[in-house]
Amino acid sequence: MGGCEVREFLLQFGFFLPLLTAWPGYCSHVSNNQVVLLDTTTVLGELGWKTYPLNGWDAITEMDEHNRPIHTYQVCNVMEPNQNNWLRTNWISRDAAQKIYVEMKFTLRDCNSIPWVLGTCKETFNLYYVESDESHGIKFKPSQYTKIDTIAADESFTQMDLGDRILKLNTEIREVGPIERKGFYLAFQDIGACIALVSVRVFYKKCPFTVRNLAMFPDTIPRVDSSSLVEVRGSCVKSAEERDTPKLYCGADGDWLVPLGRCICSTGYEEVEGSCHACRPGFYKAFAGNTKCSKCPPHSLTYMEATSICQCEKGYFRAEKDPPSMACTRPPSAPRNVVFNINETALILEWSPPSDTGGRKDLTYSVICKKCGLDTSQCEDCGGGLRFIPRHTGLINNSVIVLDFVSHVNYTFEIEAMNGVSELSFSPKPFTAITVTTDQDAPSLIGMVRKDWASQNSIALSWQAPAFSNGAILDYEIKYYEKEHEQLTYSSTRSKAPSVIITGLKPATKYIFHIRVRTTTGYSGYSQKFEFETGDETSDMAAEQGQILVIATAAVGGFTLLVILTLFFLITGRCQWYIKAKMKSEEKRRNHLQNGHLRFPGIKTYIDPDTYEDPSLAVHEFAKEIDPSRIRIERVIGAGEFGEVCSGRLKTPGKREIPVAIKTLKGGHMDRQRRDFLREASIMGQFDHPNIIRLEGVVTKSRPVMIVVEYMENGSLDSFLRKHDGHFTVIQLVGMLRGIASGMKYLSDMGYVHRDLAARNILVNSNLVCKVSDFGLSRVLEDDPEAAYTTTGGKIPIRWTAPEAIAYRKFSSASDAWSYGIVMWEVMSYGERPYWEMSNQDVSAANS
């Protein structure tokens, strides 16, 4: 049938099929990881399947309200013994499939509801297949067919259902594979049941083409062996490049698992919804990576798309080592305020930095000396006679000392400023010139210097301004050093006024001071040396008495204020803290009581994470947040409902790396899935027992969300036992059971009911220690492939569950103990299936 909406149609089926109305679920939902090879609901003409003998299966084709055919095959020879009725499909091409799935929708009549058929009526039919390269002309020989399975109905219908016009449609899916020939036939064998086969859908699963982390992964067919994954290498999308080899694993169900590695957008491109888009004009991206395009930095532009670096505006440049993110810059303006100071032997030139540094910090200066006549256009180079200290080019400080000049000469000094882009500009370098006549008088020396006071660490000095300054006084330079260490090291400071307080001195130590003045024409010579001593403790007290008095007054005032404030905050703060703490403990107690968890006062009990209004609070209360950089994923070891399970290593600062299992939450999850996923961590984090799987922590603040637990080398107990059938002594098996019992006792003491105790949910480490895992209440049951829906609507692993829990969901430590009994049986039988192939219905019936 076409659309999968609930539709109404009528179907008359022999004497036992009811008039059917509102038959939901007749249509199949096809997900994009299924490739359908046959779907009888979409075949328009006759199906044309073969039936043997001719009076066995009957084809009935009805039309739905859209005038499309509904192909049904029915058989109901329940009165006659020894039925052997075959229905064979046409040849089905296997396409790329290795493993195929057959989905059958059918109704089956309950034998008890048909009178007089005891002994002849059956409630199952058999599904067979045969592989073939030939699509035609094959004679039907039952002996060539291989049995896939006996198909029983989960729900059969009775006469009463017929009366109530209730149709119980069963859906069963079986896997077949590996298929090696070009195609195959399916066959349905009836041995005396009352069946209507309403639809058959044959499909295989594939991991569909996908793009993850900017890498493309082609359609991939999963392995036949459902526990192993196909590793697929991705290729980068257009304008992207590989960072770490991008890989995905194709799981048996056609799901892509564990994205590893990635591609990144190349320079000039940025990521937009899974592809790399060129940067717009005016934007650039200089490095490959998953960053966005950035606006061109100041004084740069681009009119093109996909730009990796913006061009500088006219007059602006980028030095070789400038990063693309830096603004374009230009050469500086000329230095300012050049002054000189000259004595008989040395000429000191000083200047201020340029008003415009061009936007850079790498300013340097050069000094060019020229000798000019009266006509300044006729200048000549000063030649090599002069010495510049430290040098005449590449000066970082704003001064230079010129030595070895000749008297009575006019020297013109041009001070140039330059920066990292000056060489890139063709314009002449701006400079400021100063002309110095070498017999000019310097300002006169400072005369007497007085000590105003001295403390242990400071001295206050004052002096008279010089009698002759030859220009405006700019400031005074005071040079000083310890008398004992004369000339080894000295310090200097400046003062605009003719007085200074020098601090940071040693107590009771003699210091030498000399001072010079700086005017617009340069420095004077240094004054004569003056020797002053710092004070000892007594002098300090005297000198600083005034200050101490002020400080003490302030301190007393401050302290009093502090005491008042502290008292105020203590009183109000404590009150608040006390109130908060009390509220918190009260809230917890209420939660406990509400949920029946205040079991044994003083003994730690389990807290249901669902009692937290915000479940993320629960996970952070019970689980440590791990920085993902501490986790190294190595291998995929399986696939869970929420995502893949990997093995790897966890690094803890100051500790050895430990092996861990990492459960991941698939991308694209809903909030609810994330909550359900993390609920397991919130539960596991509350337990601390050698037979309960230990939680190392969670990753919730980055993607993918992960739960990190201790690594159990031998995986789950059921498959471990099946793999090592007969290898252990009874003592060893009982040892495993003892461990599980100990873990379960701990859980029951904590007030936790597991609900899904089974060997598949026990993990085994390399020392054969068994630990209980798979926590999560209802989620566990959703996740468990063994869980089946009960008549009350819940999903329950029937074979492991106590009758009262199946019947009215009475789960308790007592029902966990029932499950433990089943686990004992599983262990001692090396992982055999409890109740072997008995149907769930029969198991429940046997136990109730």
Ligand code: ACK
């Ligand atoms: O039977 P297994 O090898 O054991 O395959 C399943 C798979 O991941 C999916 O659940 C294995 N597994 C789960 N938790 C752990 C763990 N802590 N240590 C080792 N294997 C684990 C499980």
